[in-house]
Amino acid sequence: MKIHFIAIGGSAMHNLAIALHKKGFTVTGSDDIIFEPSVSRLKKHGLLPEQYGWFPEKITKDLNAVILGMHARTDNPELLMAQRLGVKVYSYPEYIYEQSKDKLRVVIGGSHGKTTITSMILHVLQHAGMAFDYLVGAQLEGFDTMVSITDAPLIVIEGDEYLASPIDRRPKFHLYKANIAVISGIAWDHINVFPTFANYVEQFQKFIETITVGGTLVYNQSDEVLNEMVIKDLSEINKLSYTLPEYEIRDGITYIMYESKAYRLNVFGQHNLSNIEAARIVCNKLGIDTYNFYEYISTFKGAARRLELLGSKGDVNVYKDFAHSPSKLRATIAAVKTQYPGRKLIACMELHTFSSLNADFLNEYSGSMDLADEAVVFIDLKTFQQKQMEPYPAETVKDAFKRDDLIFYNTPENIVKLFENIQPHNVTILMMSSGNFGGIDLNQLTQNILKKIF
Known part of the structure; x- marks a missing residue:
């Protein structure tokens, strides 16, 4: 070929x-x-x-x-x-389907959590010794590449809702024809392609309709929009819902409780606990029982850039996360605040994508950083220039987030100066972006912060 x-x-x-x-x-x-x-x-x-x-x-x-x-x-x-x-011209999702049309196809969709759920499933399958192919949107520990196409009978695909190619305007996840599908939740994104929430939601209904007859949909029952959609759907498929598992947090460590046994996790936050349950149901469908699943998932360290610990010392932790949309921001901040309830939380996020910078979408961020003790928003002036957008002032950002004490910066130098001047004591720092904070070396910034601790 x-x-x-x-x-x-x-x-x-x-x-x-x-x-x-x-x-x-x-x-x-x-x-x-x-x-x-x-x-x-x-x-x-x-x-x-x-x-x-x-x-x-x-x-x-x-x-x-x-x-x-x-x-x-x-x-x-x-x-x-x-x-x-x-x-013949294919988009890459079309070609993934072409290479996997004779395989069992597991497709993970949703506005948030799909990379993590996919990563969790791959981690468990690998530990179970199963043969599988995959497509995932992050580099994972233990995997050389983000795509594998072999003769394996199973493929696990992260199903993005963005467009397939410049000449194929269908969302990618419509093309895979899942045998087993997951939807983790629905929260408006990609405003440049889906100008209204209703239009965005419609793509997930169409995704459900692409599931093969007799296939299975695994869905987050706690998402009201999604739950209503599934109830109304008449597709000839099986529908399995999930919610949070029983869990405890002890001394900053999260444990899943299952049949009198505690399984210590390396990840935390209700969004990750929810992701684990989606992965568990899929793995159960693939023949891995719940006991083995929780044993395997207890060694999962997280997908790249998803609540990734950059460094810690004493009572100070520094994390980075890919969160950039309003729903992801809320979930990530809530996770960190819940995990370290007695600490001050400084949350810094970068508005970077076209959707997040769109003035019509900005108000969707209202209240999304309320749980942070100190909230910082960064927009690199160069980003406005690159996207040929008109910069807006700090007041516009503060009004959108509905937070008068929000700190706004538009140069990376100001971000560096802010964190170099903080008092590193009983504090968690959370850096969130789908970009790179104007080229700031977050690892070096973390080391500079931790060096101040005696």
């Missing part, structure tokens, strides 16, 4: 390219710019393009397929050549 990737440097794209290369396919690719870690990973497997740019001559009739990344434009020269020659 000869496969060419247009925009090979993307997070999912380069991992899929490597997976197909490992399977024995002949893989080529192009991109106009590629960042780390994609550069090193592609180079390691001999897949890094010799030159950046688009080269229509790479598209030939003997290609079995072209896979089109979201980063490409509809007028991409290589795409136009493929269309002219009649070469």
